[in-house]
Amino acid sequence: MSFHVTALCQSGFFQVRQLRPLVRSLTTEAAKTLVQAFISCRLDYCNSLLHGVTDNVMRKVQSLQNVITGARRRDHIMPVLRQLHWLPVRRRVEFKLACLVRQALCGCGQMPTYLADDIRLVSEGNRRSLRSYFDNMCAVACKH
Secondary structure, X not given: XXXXXXXXXXXXXXXXXXXXXXXXXXXXXXXXXXXXXXXXXXXXXXXXXXXXXXXXXXXXXXXXXXXXXXOOOOOOHHHHHHHHOOOOHHHHHHHHHHHHHHHHHHOOOOXXXXXXXXXXXXXXXXXXXXXXHHOOOEEEOOOO
């Protein structure tokens, strides 16, 4: 995964360097739209694969998001992210996974069948009443 993250960060920082002179001459809203279109979408592409990576790898991606926001290094990033209505990278990954699980459980959206068939509520598979029956927990079927 570190190779993927390194390539992601390299392309993201390249885009930031390319857009920096242009962004200075735009309005704030136009600059936000441009950054969202060219760079932030790269953070979201296949980011569910980043679930469970080490903190060191996640820090690299977070540093790209920090640079995108334009916050200075000494500033705390959370107020800036709140103002932009963005989640930190780790939370973005968790949110995307939660959305995928919800889509699989309710059958809404364009969920690939190979994922939707493997995710079920624990209560759907059990005929007898267990404590987990009321917890709304998910089980992922592993096919070998």
